Amino acid sequence: MTAEWFDGLNSGRLLLRSCPSGHRSRPDVLACDVCGALDLGWAEARGRGVVVAIATDHSTKPFTNLAIVELDEGPWLTTRVEGAPVERGQEVVVGYEDGEGEAYPVVTASS
Numbered sequence: 001m002t003a004e005w006f007d008g009l010n011s012g013r014l015l016l017r018s019c020p021s022g023h024r025s026r027p028d029v030l031a032c033d034v035c036g037a038l039d040l041g042w043a044e045a046r047g048r049g050v051v052v053a054i055a056t057d058h059s060t061k062p063f064t065n066l067a068i069v070e071l072d073e074g075p076w077l078t079t080r081v082e083g084a085p086v087e088r089g090q091e092v093v094v095g096y097e098d099g100e101g102e103a104y105p106v107v108t109a110s111s
């Protein structure tokens with residue numbers, strides 16, 4: 001992850017890489033997922049998606065519930081689950097949470 005990504009989160013914006021053709025890719029890619037373009041900028045995500053997988057990180061106390069979310073724009077993003085558990089296939093809202101010094105992406109169930 002890059003400084004721009006964290007700066008975006010810290011200002012409440014979820015950013016994705018955007019190529020000249022308008023494809024959206026995960027924030028950590030070096031080339032467009034779709035066309036391979038290297039000239040990538042940044043674009044703000046709408047912050048909605050669907051859970052494709054869930055996992056628990058047992059290295060943290062308390063355990064951290066993680067959700068892999070397919071954003072409406074296409075890219076998959078690893079997020080933390082806040083509040084009520086989410087299930088595969090569930091529509092969620094992707095937001096951000098202030099952590100210890102840095103924000104991180106979180107999901108909550110979409111109503």
Ligand SMILES: [Zn+2]
Binds near residue numbers: 032
């Ligand atoms: Zn592209």
